[in-house]
Amino acid sequence: MKLVFINTFKNGGGAAIACQRLIESINLYQPDIETKLIYQTNTRILQKIQNLASLIIEKGLLYFKIKNKNDIFKFSTSLIGRNLAKNKSILEADIIHIHWTNNAFLSLQQLKKIVELDKPIVWTMHDMWVFTGGCHYSRGCEEFKKDCEKCIYLKKDKISVDQHSFKEEIFKNKNLNLVGCSKWISDLAKESSIGNDKNILNIPNPINGNKFKYTIPDKNENLNYKTILLFTSANLNDPRKGLDVLLAALNNQKNNTIHLILVGKSKTPLNIPKHCSYETLGFISNEAELIKIYNKADFFVCPSSEDNLPNTIMESLACGTPVLSFDIGGISDLIQHKENGFLVKNYGDLQENLATALDWAVENKTEFRKKKESISLDARQKYSYLKISNDYINLYKRLLSN
Known part of the structure; x- marks a missing residue:
């Protein structure tokens, strides 16, 4: 053939x-x-x-x-x-x-x-x-x-x-x-x-489950008590990807327990809340590096306003990292609510809805750190x-x- x-x-x-x-x-x-x-x-x-x-x-x-x-x-x-x-x-x-x-x-x-x-x-x-x-x-x-x-x-x-x-x-x-x-x-x-x-x-x-899989990340004692969130986009300023919504939701989190990792290019300054620790890694095309970052995060955040079946969500789940995302497009095919992530309501005040998901993530990070291996296995079998x-x-x- x-x-x-x-x-x-x-x-x-x-x-x-x-x-x-x-x-x-x-x-x-x-x-x-x-x-x-x-x-x-x-x-x-x-x-x-x-x-x-x-x-x-x-x-x-x-x-x-x-x-x-x-x-x-x-x-x-x-x-x-x-x-x-x-x-x-x-x-x-x-x-x-x-x-x-x-x-x-x-x-x-x-x-x-x-x-x-x-x-x-x-x-x-x-x-x-x-x-x-x-x-x-x-x-x-x-x-x-x-x-x-x-x-x-x-x-x-x-x-x-x-x-x-x-x-x-x-x-x-x-x-x-x-x-x-x-x-x-x-x-x-x-x-x-x-x-x-x-x-x-x-x-x-x-998804290649031999590459994208759960591995025990390197320990970082300074971040261990924090909830590590990952956001990726080729262009961080792309309004469809929703970083502005995430940053506005984080602004409502008046605590210092969240650490934000940003992967992607940015043409304009990002208004990251002062109480959030963060790191910007730029655009990364190396799969091995991305897999390390997926494994390092507690949750991957995908606040897109429009999407079909994002590869990034599949990659995150294959690495055992649960996902917070608006319930749009085909994303509900990938995320089982509160099982391998959180499906955020995509109506009403989007910032408040995402803030609710962030609160849930902070409260449940310890539980989901223990579930990473099972989340990874499930995704690698399905896809x-x-x-x-x-x-x-x-x-x-x-x-x-x-």
Whole structure:
């Protein structure tokens, strides 16, 4: 069997990480299967210039149509892209597995040409873009169930309607199969006018339990009495990731029993409460270092306002570190309330709700330090390379047999 995977990036971003881990798991447990990843190559100066120019043109066309300029990367038009339908690996593939294709990598026109090759196609949905008129998260808008005419992101423009309509045409092809990496996104896709007649599966992302696992962290007597919280984001200032909400909630904790670890880059100063001890470690790409940090923390905090199935939560749980997170997207697939973390209410006063979770974490840190090994084992079994790769292989075989 020959599998070809398509994702905009080879490394970086949740979809790229999930895609690479799936490929790695198949290579590990199914060595007779040939895998190939097609991504946006960026090794030569000319390629970098072309990629950047394509992205600038695509976003430039969108710039005057979008209501809020800060949302420019929260909506993708996919008008520009590469001609992958003639790619040798795609032409030779038995199965085409698409992940995330935006940022001027694969246009809808080129996607249509790939679908018309009449090969079985699997598309793993890492956000909502697959079945919307262009937004990656709809912020509660349900226009994707109809025609995306009243787009909350755009000024009076029909680009969302046109894209939605074009996707409906593409998705009529019986060979196009959708997979949600969370129950939440699978259910939304089933409710959409694009995916309502599709047999949509729910297969989570895999985690390498041989790497991400519980280990006894180095002792630090100065921090032993404190509750150690970890927050990570490639960009600490990204409002979607919710660090501002966490810091505001911490501001209500009038004690010095919390130590905050921040992983990620920051372009502007962070307003960390004076009563909190903290350390900022910058952006870390080294997995071994990240695993040490996950193990060091008592709790991982994920106060995102929008998310599907964050790899960071899965990584934290695999290391035995419970998670505090808003009950959004597919996060409830990962967190069992007060068993391996705390699901925070995502309505009302978010800062107060998160502050309640922080109080609970401080009160229960000793108990959960004893549960780290069992939390780790549970996550590594549920999302193991062997289990998730088998789920996908069974899907591939079923599609080929049909």
